[in-house]
Amino acid sequence: MHEVLQGLNPEQRAAVTLPPQHALILAGAGSGKTRVLTSRIAWLLETGEAGPHEIMAVTFTNKAAREMASRLAGLLPEALRPGLRRMWVGTFHALANRLLRIHHQAAGLPQMFQILDTADQLSAIKRLLKRLNVSEQSAPPRELLSFINAHKEQGLRPDKVAAESRRAERFLPLWQEYVAQCQREGVVDFAELLLRSDELLARDEALRAHYRARFRHVLVDEFQDTNALQYRWLQRFAADPVTGEAGAFLFCVGDDDQSIYGFRGALARNLMRFEQEFRVQAVIRLERNYRSHGNILAAANAIIAHNRERLGKNLWTEADEGEPIRVFQAPEDGAEARFVAEEIGNLLREGVSADEIAVLYRANAQSRALEHALLAAGIPYRVHGGQRFFDRAEIKHALAYLRLLLLPDDETAFLRVVNFPPRGIGARTLEALAAQRDGQTDISAAATRLAGRPGAALQGFLQLIERLREQTREVPLPELVERVIAGSGLRTHYAAERDGGDRLENLDELVSAASDFVAQMASEGIEAQGHEMLALFLQHAALESGEQQAEAGQTAVQLMTVHASKGLEFDVVFLTGLEEGLFPHQNSLYADGGVEEERRLMYVAVTRAKKRLYLSWSDIRMLHGQTEYHQPSRFLEEIPPELLLWLNAKRRERKGGDLAPSRVTAVPQSSSGAANGWRSGERVRHPKFGEGVILAVEGAGAHAQASVKFGPEVGVKQLLLSVAPLERL
């Protein structure tokens, strides 16, 4: 048998070896969808069905794209590996970016166009409002931002949107101004990458024909989370079964139960739409889960069964039940975080690798307390999607200087650093400059018209940029970055700052990042110098911010939101903050289908765990500076009680047939410790099970029970304290 097919089950194998046609793999979490997709590519390459340049693969994150590339390299014979770089693998954004870079002229973009991440986009919008004298009260920047992005994600331009509400009436002209501003500055936001490339393909028939002929296979992971625009974008490349027009075969894998981007316009309906519109004959379901132990899978199945809008799938596993799911109730969020840190400390001492432990939460703000506890416990951790490396202020400053070398009129970058480090260019000067420009003329032309000290300071800055530009044209990237950090004055500035040490380290790290990047490019056969390489590096930084981690190399506990955990797996998962109003999120309670989407999110969270799952919540939580009292999440109630091990709390009896989410009440700490004198946390010895530690004590007198954790062979046991021959240590 083909090596690629080894170890796959018959359904997986059938999917991997399908003859060229449109196909849909519809399957639950951990059933091997991503593995099938990767194996399919390897199979296409190995059998000669397609060359690397004929394949495009769409992943959900850049990290997933890298993993796929390295897995493929491992699966393929040596001879085929070098060809891999001609394959297009990446997120929708990265692929659209690649297309626009090649055809920037046809797309109406400058060669060195830059990407605005969400934070940049917000500041661009604020700047726009200021220039137009529109108050932030009348047009809240965040609202305007989501108005623009939501429409773009549906593939719409301002002229296609009716001004039917007061809001639309207000926002539409601003959106148009925003378009003009971006165009002037040579920048595109994330949604623009897709929309622009989609329009380009729609408009330019020859180009479309070229790509339709080039790509024979387009494979898409996490298809349930595509939005209308992404769907349309894929359509541009695909063979059309209705008109018979040639094009790529789409191989889409997805799980309707894991559709969690409805709030961003993703449509699980796209799964069905795809099946119908593309007349898909090959629909393959995978039902065997390879990831999780039985109890974890049973909990996931039970939770998702509460949703009505489902295509209906069930998952089974041959793995044994494994451990019970541990549940912990904390009096306040700090205690919850300390519990997590303590448990992790124990796990690390038992030899679990930190990389195999994930701490998940619903909202980014929840990470603060957790980070604090982990820091205090000296446990290395990494936050995905929080304050990421490329998002740190000093890094953004350095990147802004670098961007100005390429795009002198990139206003976001200009404003970020024109007076940083401070050089006496104040708001007044900038206003005077703006008046000279009236949003039109380029910056340096306008600056020459400013008189006096402010004019001189401004010109000094522009000359500095010009000088750096000249000095770095042909320089290798790491040296270029180093020169700009020094030449801009950033290094001196932070060196003089009392707490500037960290920031200097981060700037050094940027130089290392540049070296790594050059090495990575070289491994992909891309050689470039000076500004050309810089442009590639800046793109990389913009696309990576959001995922890039600090201190690569060190193993660390992984902290992330549930959204960010999609597609990943860990031996041990802590799912924290299981509280009504937080998870399910407050906003979902009133939205149509909101709770069902939250439940899918819960399903995603639970199915990340391979061996051990902790669920925790806190009665009191400080969020956004406010103390809130929370009830435990309804999702806890949806898990069959026999799967759970309550570490310190006791489930209240359910009222007969009561559908309202019943609540869970804590056993007060004092009573949990007091039963027959046994306390949680005590170390004990049992003649048969050996040494262990009491996790929780429940009940009193002859009924008092303890859950005791023994060594790895024995696991956790429930013991009746009145009879169990336990001995204190």
Ligand SMILES: Nc1ncnc2c1ncn2[C@@H]1O[C@H](COP(=O)(O)OP(=O)(O)OP(=O)(O)O)[C@@H](O)[C@H]1O
């Ligand atoms: N046939 C198989 N034999 C053994 N292990 C398998 C098999 N298929 C998949 N696995 C393993 O099961 C785990 C889950 O696979 P994978 O991540 O591909 O699932 P998925 O369906 O993509 O999950 P998700 O829905 O969470 O993205 C991985 O560790 C994978 O290596």
Ligand SMILES: [Mg+2]
């Ligand atoms: Mg997957």
